[in-house]
Amino acid sequence: MQTIDSCEYIWEAGVGFAQSPPLNYIHDLNRTELLRLLLTCFSEAMYLPPSSDNTILNPWVSFFCSTENRHALPLFTSLVNVVCAYDPVGYGIPYNHLLFSDYREQLVEQAVQILIVTLEHDGGGLAHRPPSPSSMEDQDSVGPDNLFVNYLSRIHREEDYDFVLKGLARLLVNPLMQTYLPNSTKKIQFHQELLVLFWKLCDFNKKFLFFVLKSSDVLDILVPILFYLNDARADQSRVGLMHIGVFILLLLSGERNFGVRLNKPYSVHVPMDIPVFTGTHADLLIVVFHKIITSGHQRLQPLFDCLLTIVVNVSPYLKSLSMVAANKLLHLLEAFSTNWFLFSASQNHHLVFFLLEAFNNIIQYQFDGNCNLVYAIIRKRNLFHQLANLPSDPSSIQKALLRKRKSPDAITGISRTSSQETVSMEGSRPAVPAEPGTLKTSLVAIPAIDKLTEKSQVSEDGTMISVLKMEHSHASHHTPQAVHSPQADHTPQAVHSAIVAASDTESVSGRDNEDVFYTEAEMERRRMSSTSSTISCTSQSHWAPTPDWVLSWKCKLPLQTIMRLLQVLVPQVEKICIDKGLTDESEILKFLQHGTLVGLLPVPHPILIRKYQANAGTAMWFRTYMWGVVYLRNVDPPIWYDTDVRLFEIQKM
Numbered sequence: 001m002q003t004i005d006s007c008e009y010i011w012e013a014g015v016g017f018a019q020s021p022p023l024n025y026i027h028d029l030n031r032t033e034l035l036r037l038l039l040t041c042f043s044e045a046m047y048l049p050p051s052s053d054n055t056i057l058n059p060w061v062s063f064f065c066s067t068e069n070r071h072a073l074p075l076f077t078s079l080v081n082v083v084c085a086y087d088p089v090g091y092g093i094p095y096n097h098l099l100f101s102d103y104r105e106q107l108v109e110q111a112v113q114i115l116i117v118t119l120e121h122d123g124g125g126l127a128h129r130p131p132s133p134s135s136m137e138d139q140d141s142v143g144p145d146n147l148f149v150n151y152l153s154r155i156h157r158e159e160d161y162d163f164v165l166k167g168l169a170r171l172l173v174n175p176l177m178q179t180y181l182p183n184s185t186k187k188i189q190f191h192q193e194l195l196v197l198f199w200k201l202c203d204f205n206k207k208f209l210f211f212v213l214k215s216s217d218v219l220d221i222l223v224p225i226l227f228y229l230n231d232a233r234a235d236q237s238r239v240g241l242m243h244i245g246v247f248i249l250l251l252l253s254g255e256r257n258f259g260v261r262l263n264k265p266y267s268v269h270v271p272m273d274i275p276v277f278t279g280t281h282a283d284l285l286i287v288v289f290h291k292i293i294t295s296g297h298q299r300l301q302p303l304f305d306c307l308l309t310i311v312v313n314v315s316p317y318l319k320s321l322s323m324v325a326a327n328k329l330l331h332l333l334e335a336f337s338t339n340w341f342l343f344s345a346s347q348n349h350h351l352v353f354f355l356l357e358a359f360n361n362i363i364q365y366q367f368d369g370n371c372n373l374v375y376a377i378i379r380k381r382n383l384f385h386q387l388a389n390l391p392s393d394p395s396s397i398q399k400a401l402l403r404k405r406k407s408p409d410a411i412t413g414i415s416r417t418s419s420q421e422t423v424s425m426e427g428s429r430p431a432v433p434a435e436p437g438t439l440k441t442s443l444v445a446i447p448a449i450d451k452l453t454e455k456s457q458v459s460e461d462g463t464m465i466s467v468l469k470m471e472h473s474h475a476s477h478h479t480p481q482a483v484h485s486p487q488a489d490h491t492p493q494a495v496h497s498a499i500v501a502a503s504d505t506e507s508v509s510g511r512d513n514e515d516v517f518y519t520e521a522e523m524e525r526r527r528m529s530s531t532s533s534t535i536s537c538t539s540q541s542h543w544a545p546t547p548d549w550v551l552s553w554k555c556k557l558p559l560q561t562i563m564r565l566l567q568v569l570v571p572q573v574e575k576i577c578i579d580k581g582l583t584d585e586s587e588i589l590k591f592l593q594h595g596t597l598v599g600l601l602p603v604p605h606p607i608l609i610r611k612y613q614a615n616a617g618t619a620m621w622f623r624t625y626m627w628g629v630v631y632l633r634n635v636d637p638p639i640w641y642d643t644d645v646r647l648f649e650i651q652k653m
Contacts, residue, residue: 010078023104028106039639042058046640050620064118082108113630115148121148161211171188176227192633196625213255214257219262227272229288238434254313263319266279285310305351315357330383339399340400372589438653439652439653443621445621464609565597573591628648
């Protein structure tokens with residue numbers, strides 16, 4: 001054994017290896033069993049409670065990913081190549097999976113699980129530490145102790161990136177493939193593990209992330225993610241899948257190229273139960289997000305901030321929204337800006353701030369091509385006037401809360417009555433809840449959006465500058481105590497309005513302690529016991545809206561740009577309608593299309609991007625989610641069933 005060069009026995013061609021060995025199902029079966037055994041040895045983390053203290057390292061994983069294992073490189077290469085080279089469709093023969101046993105699929109599934117577990121292992125403490133310039137230099141010169149992370153971060157050839165990206169996209173899109181013959185193609189079931197692997201690739205190898213974003217290939221990842229999000233929105237057993245999908249989109253949206261790529265026309269038309277539309281991938285993203293918010297289950301409410309942050313991040317680059325997408329955005333504003341929703345939780349007004357920021361970005365930077373959105377804003381102008389005149393007196397607040405008690409289903413209650421749904425795509429099936437008896441694993445709470453992201457300002461040359469320093473000067477005027485005091489109204493106007501508006505989406509909920517981890521069940525109990533929708537509020541005091549609190553954020557609503565647009569365009573549109581007797585929408589759109597607001601709007605605000613920022617809270621979430629997926633994907637045979645698992649709770653729906 002000592003004389004064997006294991007690099008000659010890599011299992012599949014691909015990254016760093018050109019020869020493709022002949023398939024041998026006996027070898028595949030043996031490899032699968034060995035990987036399953038290794039996975040069992042690696043699973044010590046399941047028996048430790050959720051904690052940010054990551055000092056306990058599994059000796060099996062440590063050895064497997066260290067220099068002591070002289071086969072580490074060929075093993076890593078074999079695992080990556082086996083996963084990315086796998087084609088479940090095979091030779092393209094319908095029903096071929098019913099005629100032949102596919103031993104390779106079992107191997108691929110075990111391989112991707114071993115990969116994500118080893119990449120999660122923080123051998124040298126660098127994996128989840130927010131990178132500083134000096135630490136990044138150290139990492140470049142030495143590399144992390146975990147050789148698998150090291151190897152992953154050092155993949156650099158474009159042909160290797162292309163092989164990995166195309167392989168992952170092929171597997172992620174597999175469950176979406178439709179044919180005229182039902183069940184004629186094999187459907188893989190390990191898409192959650194693939195999403196975690198894609199996340200790890202983007203996280204550890206920034207050059208891979210930039211490769212993904214530099215071409216339209218990123219859309220081959222986007223479309224299946226949106227399909228999974230839309231399909232899982234009503235199923236509480238798949239809430240983890242919803243989170244990982246949203247986290248990936250949040251990561252991608254922090255890069256300008258992602259917003260630019262979304263302008264590509266959407267012509268694939270994967271069957272989803274969303275309204276039929278003609279438009280771009282940006283329209284698809286907005287329509288799916290609207291569907292998640294208005295018809296997803298209540299456990300998804302903590303994701304609303306993330307969903308709207310993604311929309312804000314891409315909004316400055318969206319050249320032409322369809323009428324369907326424009327109406328969906330205005331409908332969300334209508335739902336989120338009602339008095340009873342704004343006053344029912346301490347963080348709800350943040351959602352309005354995000355939407356207004358997205359509208360401002362499009363108006364200031366992409367006005368010319370967005371006549372549909374401008375028209376939708378004009379039609380719904382009362383929403384903006386109502387926000388500007390939001391009542392803050394005690395009697396109005398109490399009246400709004402009384403309505404909340406009569407209609408507790410806040411978002412979905414509004415949306416299902418006032419959203420104009422059109423016919424869904426042909427061949428789609430509605431999202432359905434989990435079947436009774438379905439197993440699920442609990443997750444820890446995700447951090448607030450201001451802990452998940454770091455704000456950067458886009459400069460004229462396209463580079464990003466952190467706005468942390470600007471915010472520190474503002475922070476002294478924006479403390480949790482300030483929201484209850486009249487002094488909160490007197491924020492210095494020298495701070496740019498865009499920064500002020502963004503700062504108002506900071507958490508004031510006491511979620512700063514990232515080392516306190518709650519399971520979803522605990523989160524739900526806490527949420528039900530308080531009027532606030534705050535996810536992991538550590539304060540036991542009963543929150544109640546006050547006039548001072550309303551005034552503290554009402555005065556910062558970024559309405560100036562939209563109000564100026566309405567002031568200029570509404571009289572013009574009304575005059576044209578009267579003079580020409582217009583009732584046809586298309587004529588008004590044509591007028592808006594050729595209109596201009598140059599010199600009439602306020603000076604364009606700086607573009608603010610909220611980039612995903614790794615922290616202890618998200619690291620813990622990923623660990624519990626990943627092991628939960630591994631647990632549920634290995635119930636036959638039941639490796640860990642009925643053992644003393646402590647990392648998460650196993651729950652039956």
